[in-house]
Amino acid sequence: MAKGESKVGAARPPAPGPSDGAESRIPNADVPAGGFVQLLTPDGDHVDSVTAADGTTYSVDFTDEEYRGLYRDMVTVRRLDAEATALQRQGELGIWASLLGQEAAQVGSGRALRTQDMAFPTYREHGVLYCRGIDPIMPFGLFRGVDQGAWDPNEFKVNMYTIVIGAQTLHATGYAMGINMDGKTGTDDGEAVIAYFGDGASSQGDVNEAFIWSAVFNAPMVFFCQNNQYAISEPLERQTRIPLYQRAAGFGFPGVRVDGNDVLASYAVTRHALDRARNGEGPTLVEAYTYRMGAHTTTDDPTRYRIASEVESWKAKDPIARFRAFLGKQTLADEAFFAEVDAQANEVALNLRERVLEMPDPKPLSLFDNVYPNGSPHLDAQRDQMAQYLDSFEGSAH
Incomplete structure (x- = not known):
């Protein structure tokens, strides 16, 4: 084995059985039972x-500026996320689903996508949207309740946010089957699809049906599961008794677990899986082993179902802190760079706040727009009834 290499998974203990409990409960464990792909330790060693x-070998080949760019991405999306939480607490957003702690999984996988690839997110992939060049204001319209999401999926190759848990995996599988039928796979410049979901969604029937269809039809799919250890209030052991990535074997395609707090490994594993897909080698399940450091959404109180010491142990594996340590150890960045990134992220966040507050409220009757392409008599009747109701208020302007 060459210097600087490590072997992952070969000498790890067996996966926990039905009575063993989930590996996420191992106190202070840096590596879960069964191992994972890791290129960057929590201390920033590479x-x-x-x-x-x-037997698959994972590595990255970035320029110094690209390394710095990954850090800038993660800091910026975390700062935007924090601003969104503050806006919700101030009554400016209806709800917010934070990505705090999952920046490396999202930025790493998002930057691994090639231009032609298509992504199907849940409602938490703000970092993926950022990496695809989508204006950060666009998802805020959805959470503020002024639109249904404002970006063009065809332009940015990112589908709209999906609130129904797991439904996007079926949407993605159908899209990927279409790519096959159009003959757009089998070469290095082929197309691939990635579907994001959480550990809780892995228990949904939609997700398992997507596994079946993608396997049977050899769809160019990457199922990217961000295992952040909890569905809204249920720990991982309520979802599975084996590591999630091992489920893929039962459906007939590969599964791999990656350190989701390691942006380099997240990139390398996702890029490899996408390239397999685009070359006609079928689907892959990627389990990004990470942690939701905040609440499930701003309506959730995580102190009701997890202990503070667990949160603190995961904060020691913070994806941004470890990457900052890496940049310092490799002399790729100095304090002036880190200060510049923080200042720029603050500027972007404050600009976003101003734009959110300036969003106009939609007219109530716009609720009926864009439901059917050619309208319908039933919908028209409902609209007229709503208009009459609004007219009953003095000074109404609908």
Whole structure:
């Protein structure tokens, strides 16, 4: 084995059985039982390449500026996320689903996408949207209740946010099957699809049906599960008794677990899975082993179902702190750079706040627009009834 390499998974203990409990409950464990692909330790130490148990070698080849760009991405999306939480607490957003702690999984996988690839998000992939060049204001219209999401999926190759848990995996699988039928796979410049979902969604029938269809039809799919250890209030052991990535074997395609707090490994594993898909080698399940450091959404109180010491142990693996340590150890950045990134992120966040507050309230009757392409008599009757109701208020302007 060459210097700087490590072997992951080959000498790990067996996966926990039905009576063992989930690996996420192992106190202060940096590596879960069964191992994962990791290129960057929590202390910021880097290895050149990692060979997984199946023989696949993962590595990255970035320029110094690209390394710095990944740090800038993560800091910016975290700062925007914090601003969104503050806006919700001040009554300016109806709800917000924070990505705090999951920046490396989202930025790493988002930057691994090629221009032609299509992404199907849940409602938390703000970092993926940012990496695809979508104006950060666009998802805020949805959470403020002024639109249904404002970006063009065809332009940015990102589908709209999906609130129904797991439904986007079926949407993505159908899209990927269409790519196959159009003959857009089998080469290095082929197309691939990635679907994001959480550990809780892995228990949904939609997700398992998507696994079946994608496997049977050899769809160019990457199922990217951000295992942040909790569905809204249920720990991982309520979802599974084996590591989630091992489920893929039962459906007939590969599964791999990656350190979701390691942006380099998240990039390397996702890029490899996408390239497999675009070359006609079928689907892959990626389990990004990470942690939701905040609440499920701003309506949730995580102190009711998890202990403070667990949160603190995961904060020691913070994806941004470890990448900052890496940049320092490799002399790729100095304090002036870090201060500049923080200042620029603050500027972007404050600009976003101003734009959110300036969003006009939609007219009530616009609720009926864009429901059917050619309208319908039933919908028209409802609209007229609503208009009459609004007219009953003095000074109404609908």
